Each structure stands twice: as C-alpha cells, then as structure tokens.
Amino acid sequence: MIARLFADAIVAVHLAFIAFVVAGGLLVLKHRAWAALHVPAAAWGAWTEFTGTVCPLTPWETSLRRAAGDAGYTGGFVEHYVIPLIYPEALTSRTQFVLGMGVIAVNGVVYGLAWWRWRRRPLPRGDART
Numbered sequence: 781m782i783a784r785l786f787a788d789a790i791v792a793v794h795l796a797f798i799a800f801v802v803a804g805g806l807l808v809l810k811h812r813a814w815a816a817l818h819v820p821a822a823a824w825g826a827w828t829e830f831t832g833t834v835c836p837l838t839p840w841e842t843s844l845r846r847a848a849g850d851a852g853y854t855g856g857f858v859e860h861y862v863i864p865l866i867y868p869e870a871l872t873s874r875t876q877f878v879l880g881m882g883v884i885a886v887n888g889v890v891y892g893l894a895w896w897r898w899r900r901r902p903l904p905r906g907d908a909r910t
Contacts, residue, residue: 787844794837794866801825801883805890809897822887829880832873 801822807814828835868875 781848783844784848784850787841787848787850790837790841790844791866794835794841797821797837798825798866802886805887805894808891808894812894812898815891815894818887822883826880826883829876829883832876838867 800818801824804814804818804821808818827833
C-alpha cells in the first residue's frame with residue numbers, strides 16, 4: 781500500500797516536472813529568477829527526448845509498483861488518466877524528436893518574449909540583471 785502511494789506520488793511529481801519543462805518559462809515572465817530552475821529543467825527535458833534517455837523517476841516508480849505487487853497500470857485515477865500522458869503507447873524516436881523540438885520552440889518563444897519585456901522596462905528594486 782505504501783509503495784503504491786509513493787509510486788503514485790512519483791507519477792504526480794513526474795507530471796508536474798513535465799508541465800514545468802513545457803510551460804515553466806511563463807513563470808520567467810513574472811520573475812526572471814525562475815530561469816535558474818527552468819532553463820536546466822527544459823534542457824534536461826529536451827535532451828531526454830532527443831536521446832531517448834529514461835528519466836530516473838521512471839525506474840524508481842516501476843520498482844515501487846513491483847514492490848506493491850502491481851503487474852501494470854490498472855485501476856485508479858493516476859494509472860488510468862495520468863500515466864498515458866507521461867508514457868504514450870505510440871512513443872517512437874520520431875515522436876520524441878518532435879516533442880523535444882516542441883519544448884525548444886515553446887520555450888524559445890517565451891524566453892524571446894521575456895527578453896523583449898526585460899529590455900523595455902526598468903528592473904524592480906532588488907532585482908539584479910543577470
């Protein structure tokens with residue numbers, strides 16, 4: 781039971797990380813300090829897609845599911861709705877390349893907009909230009 785709860789928590793963290801990789805640049809529009817966390821996360825996300833690298837969260841989640849006695853992703857909200865978003869069945873190297881390019885394209889647009897906004901307005905007090 782505990783192992784299954786931890787496995788579900790890892791899936792939730794995994795999904796949150798994917799959302800941060802894709803859309804976390806929007807936080808940079810609000811405060812540029814988010815870039816220190818988002819740029820490495822987005823780089824990791826794109827690199828993972830381009831190289832087919834397995835995220836370290838995946839084997840950890842799998843081992844917890846095995847420890848809980850689960851043979852696969854059956855039952856529950858997380859398994860039925862969230863896991864297919866993270867692990868699509870038709871995931872090919874071509875699809876992963878497209879996903880990696882999507883991460884770069886979306887974040888390129890957001891960071892371009894952020895840079896344009898930073899150039900147009902003065903810095904708030906206490907915010908250092910990096």
